[in-house]
Amino acid sequence: MNIAVIYNVFVRDFRKQKKRIALTLIALTWGTISIMLLLGFGEGLQQQLVTNQRGMGESISVLWGGQTTIPFKGLGKGRHIALHKEDPAYLKERIPEIQYIGGEYQRWGVEVRYGDQVVTEHITGITPEFEQMRNHIADRGGRMINQLDIDLRRRVVFLGDELKRRLFGDENAVGEMILMRSVPFTVIGVQAPKMQMNSYSGSDEDKASIPATTFKAVFGDPWLDNIVYQPYDVNQMKIVERQIYEAMGAKYKFDPNDEDALRIWDVAESQREMHNILLGIEIFLGIIGGLTLLIAGVGVANIMYVSIKERTREIGIKMAVGARRSYILAQFLIEALIITFFGGFGGMTISYVLTEGFKRIPIQSDVLDFMGRPTISLEIGLIVVAILGIMGLLSGLFPAMRAASISPVESLRYE
Amino acid sequence: MSAIMDMKQIRKVYQTGKVTFEALRGIDIQVERGESVAVVGPSGSGKSTLMNLMGCLDVLTSGEYKLDGELVNTLTSNQLADIRNKKVGFVFQAFNLLPYATAYENIEIPLLFARVTGRKRRQRVTELLARVGLADKAANKPTEMSGGEMQRVAIARALANDPEIILADEPTGNLDSASGGEIVKLFNELWKQGKTIIIITHDASIAGQTQRIIRLKDGAVDGNGDLR
Ligand SMILES: Nc1ncnc2c1ncn2[C@@H]1O[C@H](COP(=O)(O)OP(=O)(O)OP(=O)(O)O)[C@@H](O)[C@H]1O
Numbered sequence A: 001m002n003i004a005v006i007y008n009v010f011v012r013d014f015r016k017q018k019k020r021i022a023l024t025l026i027a028l029t030w031g032t033i034s035i036m037l038l039l040g041f042g043e044g045l046q047q048q049l050v051t052n053q054r055g056m057g058e059s060i061s062v063l064w065g066g067q068t069t070i071p072f073k074g075l076g077k078g079r080h081i082a083l084h085k086e087d088p089a090y091l092k093e094r095i096p097e098i099q100y101i102g103g104e105y106q107r108w109g110v111e112v113r114y115g116d117q118v119v120t121e122h123i124t125g126i127t128p129e130f131e132q133m134r135n136h137i138a139d140r141g142g143r144m145i146n147q148l149d150i151d152l153r154r155r156v157v158f159l160g161d162e163l164k165r166r167l168f169g170d171e172n173a174v175g176e177m178i179l180m181r182s183v184p185f186t187v188i189g190v191q192a193p194k195m196q197m198n199s200y201s202g203s204d205e206d207k208a209s210i211p212a213t214t215f216k217a218v219f220g221d222p223w224l225d226n227i228v229y230q231p232y233d234v235n236q237m238k239i240v241e242r243q244i245y246e247a248m249g250a251k252y253k254f255d256p257n258d259e260d261a262l263r264i265w266d267v268a269e270s271q272r273e274m275h276n277i278l279l280g281i282e283i284f285l286g287i288i289g290g291l292t293l294l295i296a297g298v299g300v301a302n303i304m305y306v307s308i309k310e311r312t313r314e315i316g317i318k319m320a321v322g323a324r325r326s327y328i329l330a331q332f333l334i335e336a337l338i339i340t341f342f343g344g345f346g347g348m349t350i351s352y353v354l355t356e357g358f359k360r361i362p363i364q365s366d367v368l369d370f371m372g373r374p375t376i377s378l379e380i381g382l383i384v385v386a387i388l389g390i391m392g393l394l395s396g397l398f399p400a401m402r403a404a405s406i407s408p409v410e411s412l413r414y415e
Numbered sequence B: 001m002s003a004i005m006d007m008k009q010i011r012k013v014y015q016t017g018k019v020t021f022e023a024l025r026g027i028d029i030q031v032e033r034g035e036s037v038a039v040v041g042p043s044g045s046g047k048s049t050l051m052n053l054m055g056c057l058d059v060l061t062s063g064e065y066k067l068d069g070e071l072v073n074t075l076t077s078n079q080l081a082d083i084r085n086k087k088v089g090f091v092f093q094a095f096n097l098l099p100y101a102t103a104y105e106n107i108e109i110p111l112l113f114a115r116v117t118g119r120k121r122r123q124r125v126t127e128l129l130a131r132v133g134l135a136d137k138a139a140n141k142p143t144e145m146s147g148g149e150m151q152r153v154a155i156a157r158a159l160a161n162d163p164e165i166i167l168a169d170e171p172t173g174n175l176d177s178a179s180g181g182e183i184v185k186l187f188n189e190l191w192k193q194g195k196t197i198i199i200i201t202h203d204a205s206i207a208g209q210t211q212r213i214i215r216l217k218d219g220a221v222d223g224n225g226d227l228r
């Protein structure tokens, strides 16, 4: 085999068959782009869903009081069980599996004022544990409520980012004084923006959070509205739940098997369901991706196939004037490799540019937020290009091999 | 003087699905070096089949074919390719030019496969174009040429590596009598220059210009010699 011969014939034919080659290139590029974008956006959407899911907190449970339905030790049913401010410490002491636990007061419709701005909003009294459990993370320049705030019953407030915007606009809020029910509070931090899909008491971005002790002093609520807790290990959720019934049953005298005496929302469980949904999405995207790949592959193969008759005749002509088999096949191989390389490389580059461009769209929009950040993967790109390349190669190479192995007369006569 | 082509008991059987057809039924033919021969016969008598075997474009079913002393049956595909490249030039009725390539490039192809490089190759193509009177059509593609011009390109291509033998299967079949006459003139010149010419034709006046006529009928030789 002579490289110069192959090179000469190849370069000449390549220039002469721009249309067919351009079409193949486009099909390959197009296929690569569509699959990479599909899977890239799918991946971004998934990650975003996971992030949103985390907005309220991961692996937590929320506990509310309830009403007994089973008579217990001479006490009738229908008694209300309320949560007291000592209960979180009481439970933590008895249940070693619990990592964080904190009680929470809620009050809606409180007048919040900053200067001339007056809004009516939702106030919660919380503890430092909420930073971890509920992702109450402060934006730069601020902080969350800490133990000292609790101990000293400081009049400090941690604002939801949306509430802060309504009160302060773009101005700095940390260090400013706001009035809640005419009581002055110092803003110590603003919630870092987060996507939140779940909630049991409204979106965190609209809330004003103050130390639970301060809350009780100002508003005088006798009971906690709810308790939030997080075990060390999410798999211990059910064990912890049982122990809570036991401990609270002992304390408030109800049957530990009385499901309705307390209400517990296992957020982690709905997260597990979410994971199944995510898995479903993944499988769905995989199938769509596979089908798209197939279509793209058929497209590439089709272009190769359409030109078989023409190319078989050309091979016949070349063989008739002295081409060796190896020249013909080498030419096909090189052509397929070049098309695959440039089409694949081009497709991957364009996909990358498109996704990067998408991420940089400056417009703020809930839809865009929800779409997340498309994440294209080099490996998927390479696999896609390899599959398309092989399909194109086979659909072109097999006829070429056939044409080169039969006699020139047969190739010339090919219909 | 030994024959440049020596065929003994050549048979060619075509198989189409389950149907077999014996197109050549034991042909014995010798062609001497420098001879000009016409192959004639009714349609379907096996002329093209014979010609394709002579030019190593197809494989025979049985028999013995010696080309310039070499037993063709035993050659490898690369050796056959080299014979088609250098020893025989083939001219088809349907021209068989590469549609996307210019006259120049079509003539260049056998030279590429023969590894003729650079200036030599350019010189040779230019020379051949002039030889067939197409110096001004070098950049024309087949669709931009007349039938006669295409056939002259095909002849130039057949001559590219200066083969000893020119095989032509009804080279004037698709041409009007004027351009057909030009082509015949070309073949006559080539013969005078010492090439062995074998030409299939239905045209008695063309056959009449050759030294010998071989007549085929139903896949067998029906007459051999001066049949005028
Ligand atoms: N590839 C093939 N498969 C089957 N039969 C074939 C094939 N090629 C030719 N034949 C048959 O072989 C016989 C001889 O064909 P060939 O082409 O050699 O005839 P011909 O003498 O060149 O005819 P024409 O003057 O019409 O060109 C015909 O009957 C034809 O049908």
Ligand SMILES: [Mg+2]
Binding pocket: B047, B048, B049, B169
């Ligand atoms: Mg014929």
